[in-house]
Amino acid sequence: MLVLRRLGQALITLAGAGVLVFAMLAVTPGDPARRVLEARGVGEPSPPAIAAMRDELRLDDPLLARFGSWAADAARGNLGTSWRTGRPVSDEFAARLPATLRLTGAALALAVGTALVLGTTAALGAGRWPDVLARGIALAVLVVPSFVLGIVILDLVVVRAGLGRVIADGTWATVFLPALTLALGSVATWSRILRTSLLEAGSATHLRVSAARGAGPRRRLLVHQLPNAAAPFLTMVGLGTAALIGGAPIVESVFTWPGIGRYTVEAINARDMPVVVGFTLVAVLTYVVAGLIVDLVCAAIDPRLRS
Amino acid sequence: MSILTRATPRVRAVHRPLWRALLARPAAQVGSAFGLALVLAAVLGPLFLPDPDMPDYADQLAPPSAAHWLGTDQSGRDLLARTLAGARTSLGAAALVMALAAVIGLVVGTLAGAIGGVVDTVLTRLTDVLLGLPSLVLTLAVVGVLGPGYANLVLAMAVTSWAGIARLARAVARGARSRPDVLAARMAGVGPVRAVLRHVVPGVAVQVAVAATLGLGEAVLALGGLSFLGLGAQPPTAEWGTMLAAGRDTFAYAPWQLIGPGLGLVLAVAAATLVGDALRDVTEPT
Numbered sequence: 001m002l003v004l005r006r007l008g009q010a011l012i013t014l015a016g017a018g019v020l021v022f023a024m025l026a027v028t029p030g031d032p033a034r035r036v037l038e039a040r041g042v043g044e045p046s047p048p049a050i051a052a053m054r055d056e057l058r059l060d061d062p063l064l065a066r067f068g069s070w071a072a073d074a075a076r077g078n079l080g081t082s083w084r085t086g087r088p089v090s091d092e093f094a095a096r097l098p099a100t101l102r103l104t105g106a107a108l109a110l111a112v113g114t115a116l117v118l119g120t121t122a123a124l125g126a127g128r129w130p131d132v133l134a135r136g137i138a139l140a141v142l143v144v145p146s147f148v149l150g151i152v153i154l155d156l157v158v159v160r161a162g163l164g165r166v167i168a169d170g171t172w173a174t175v176f177l178p179a180l181t182l183a184l185g186s187v188a189t190w191s192r193i194l195r196t197s198l199l200e201a202g203s204a205t206h207l208r209v210s211a212a213r214g215a216g217p218r219r220r221l222l223v224h225q226l227p228n229a230a231a232p233f234l235t236m237v238g239l240g241t242a243a244l245i246g247g248a249p250i251v252e253s254v255f256t257w258p259g260i261g262r263y264t265v266e267a268i269n270a271r272d273m274p275v276v277v278g279f280t281l282v283a284v285l286t287y288v289v290a291g292l293i294v295d296l297v298c299a300a301i302d303p304r305l306r307s
Numbered sequence: 308m309s310i311l312t313r314a315t316p317r318v319r320a321v322h323r324p325l326w327r328a329l330l331a332r333p334a335a336q337v338g339s340a341f342g343l344a345l346v347l348a349a350v351l352g353p354l355f356l357p358d359p360d361m362p363d364y365a366d367q368l369a370p371p372s373a374a375h376w377l378g379t380d381q382s383g384r385d386l387l388a389r390t391l392a393g394a395r396t397s398l399g400a401a402a403l404v405m406a407l408a409a410v411i412g413l414v415v416g417t418l419a420g421a422i423g424g425v426v427d428t429v430l431t432r433l434t435d436v437l438l439g440l441p442s443l444v445l446t447l448a449v450v451g452v453l454g455p456g457y458a459n460l461v462l463a464m465a466v467t468s469w470a471g472i473a474r475l476a477r478a479v480a481r482g483a484r485s486r487p488d489v490l491a492a493r494m495a496g497v498g499p500v501r502a503v504l505r506h507v508v509p510g511v512a513v514q515v516a517v518a519a520t521l522g523l524g525e526a527v528l529a530l531g532g533l534s535f536l537g538l539g540a541q542p543p544t545a546e547w548g549t550m551l552a553a554g555r556d557t558f559a560y561a562p563w564q565l566i567g568p569g570l571g572l573v574l575a576v577a578a579a580t581l582v583g584d585a586l587r588d589v590t591e592p593t
Contacts, residue, residue, distance in 0.1 A: 009439075016436030020445075024452045143577040145528050147535050148569045151551060155558035156565075246443030250532050265536050268451045276451035283444040291439070 002299055002306060010292045017284045018074070021277050022067050028273045032083055033057055039086035057081070079278035084270045089278045093260050099170035100259030103252065104244045106172075106179035111186040111244075112237060118187065119194025119233075124221055126199060134191065142188030146247055150181040150254035170258040178255040182247055186240045193236045194229060201228035231298040231305060238294030245283045328589045329582075338581025341574045349398050352391035359384060359392035359545045368561045378563040380554060390567030392545035397571070400461050401526035407465035409472055409519035416476025417511055421484065421503045431477065437470035443529060450538050457546070460539040464529060472518050476511045483507040521586070524579025531572050547571050 033053035037045040045053075054060055058069055073080065079089035122134035141149075154177065168174040201207075202225050210220055248261035256262070260279060267275035299305045329335045353359070363383035371378045377386035419430035437445075449463035480503075483489055489506045497505070534540045534548030542549055547568035554564035 012432070013436050013439040016433075017440055020436075021448065024448055028452050139577075139580070142580055143573050145532065145572050145576065147532050147548075148551065148565075148572055151555065151558065152565065152569075155555060156562055159559040246441045246447075249447065250536060253536055264447065265538070268447060268538055269455060271451065271454060273451055276448055280444055280448040284440055287441050287444075288439065 003296060006292060006295055010288050013288050014284065017281070017288075018071055019067075021280050021284075022070055025070075025273050025277050026063065026066070028271070030083075030271070031059075032273075033059060035083035036081050036086050039082065039084055041086075074281060079281065080274040082267075082272055082275050084267065084272040084275070089274050092263065092275065093278060093282065096258060096260045096263050099257060100248060100252070100261060102170065102172065102175055103178055103182065103257055103259055104241075104248060106175045107182035107186075107244055108237075108241070110179055111183035111190060111240070114183065114187045115190035115194060115233075118191035119198065120221065120226070122191065122195040123198035123202070123225070124217065126195075131195075135195070138188040138191045141184040144184075146181050146185045147250050147254050149184060150178070150251055153177055153181060154255060168255045168257045178251050178257050181254070182244060182251045185247060186244065190233065190236050190240060194233045197229035197232045198225050201225040204228070227301070231302045234294050234298055238290045241287060241290040245286055325589060329585055332585040332588065334581040334588075335585035338578045338583075338585065342578035342582070345394055345398065345571070345574055345578065348391055349394035353388065353395065356388035356391060357385050359388040360543055361385075368557060368564075370561075371563050371566075377567045378561070380550070380564055381557055381561075386550075386564060386567050389545040389550060390547075390571055393547045393550060393568060394571055396457075396540060396544065396546045397527050397530055398523075398575070400457065400530050401523050401575075404461050404464045404468065404526045404530070405519040405522050407461075408469040408522070409515050411465070411469035412472025412519075413476050413508075413511060413515045415469065416473040416478075416515075417480045417503065417508060419473070420477040420480025420482075420511075421507055423481075423484075427477075430473070434470045434473045434477070437467070438474065442467050446529065446533065447538070450533070455538045455541070457534070457540040457544065460530065460533055464526065468522065468526070472515055472522075475518055476515050479511045479514050480507050483510055517586070521579055521583040524576045524583075527572065527575040527579075531568075 031050070031054075033050050033056075034045055036057070037049060037053055042049065058066060061069070070080070077090055079093070081087070082089050082092060085092065118134045118138055122131045122138075125131045125134075158177070168178060198221065202220070204224075207220055207224055210224060215223070248259060249265050250261075251257070252259045252262035253265050260282070264276060264279040266272075267279075330339075361384060363379065366375075366379055366383040367381055369375055369379040369383070375385050375387065377390060380386055380389065415430050415434065419427045419434075445467040446460075446463045449467060450460055453459035453463060483506070486506075489502060492502050492506050493499070530539055531546070531548035531551075534546050535552045536548075537552065540546035540549045542553060550568040551565070554561070558564060
């Protein structure tokens, strides 16, 4: 029942996003047929050629029919034709998606690991120096914007000290610095949530019983508090994937990472709407699916959320 | 009359301790000091400084000195002047974004909460869809439609960031429907529209204003980030993100170019974060 309701919600959000995004595509000024032809090297497209391309892109169909065929195409993974290169958007994305997945995957792992360490340290030593230190680190990484940090790391540390490679090529060898930059923004929020929910779980009565039976603070934290604090933390991580996807264009641009985020920024500057819309759809889909998975996992591990 | 005169001080008594409790917290003190300093510097600074857009090709990439406290950029422009002009741009634009988002959120939320029924269902669905989408990604998409530029970026951010405010406004307006003073006004013959405008909206507006103020830090951050990508303010406009983008080729041997815009962004975000944290601690004691 909960699965069905949550699935319905996710579908409504996706449908809403689809309508929103198609509207953006439809209201963008300029003739897509002309742009595609020019991108394919036709200097001054003749009126018949434009008419033929308009027919091929189905631009003269009624709006509702266009939406229908566009949505059906998008559902099958066909995101249309780039107005800048004249090639299918899906092909352009497929070539760049591995780099972006590598970056966001590495950032997600780094962020979860660091947040776990900082959050549990702060909760274990609540009110004492480990807490103050961990919270200070969280606040510091929270207030330094990722692109400022990226610039400092890349343009000052790497270039001056001659460490690592300045040009990232999208492989595992160069992923650490961009992933760290991308991760730090989320670490702050996640570790703060984890600390709060650990402390909240620690105030439960059964923990006093557990302490009375001789369990030390470390055991209580790992065996009793952490599972209870897992649901809010996982929810935060699920929502945080949005921050990672949304932050990818900025971090990819700072580090010249050859992923879909940087490609999308180039597309925005060139007003290449099918690519922009394609990125939005991919990001929204990832976000909605991540949220769905997290909610279902939370319901599975926490009976209190099932009522 | 006697009831009214007695009622007035009691309302104030409810509000005052919140401000006092807030300002008693060191985090809120530091945060509001940062914010105040930034605003003062943005407003007053440019009056005492050289033209931020005036190039001086005899004095390019000069390190910080008595003449140029933060040094100069690759066109010999004074970086302190550009940083403070950038503060005007960034803070002004962020305030505009949040003001627009607050108005949209206030109208949508109050309509949904006060009218209820089908209007509520439709508006709440719309709000939920927007809240269910990553806002930075949506902003990028809207900028794609409108084209890069600072005015377009401000507009794009406003139309993608009102949903959270609308949800808050709806909750407050909904709660106000059954409040004794609103019911009393209705029974005294005040029309529904007037009752909402006079008795519901003021309470909603206070909450919305607080939420919008706390959103300023994030707005400054997003404006800076997207301008850094070339999607917002365009050179030669002095804006923190644009300044960071312009100096990138020369940072390695002229790192002082980072100080102004970097510190400005950090202070703005820190101010909003610290005050927001303190406010949450005061309003939701754990």
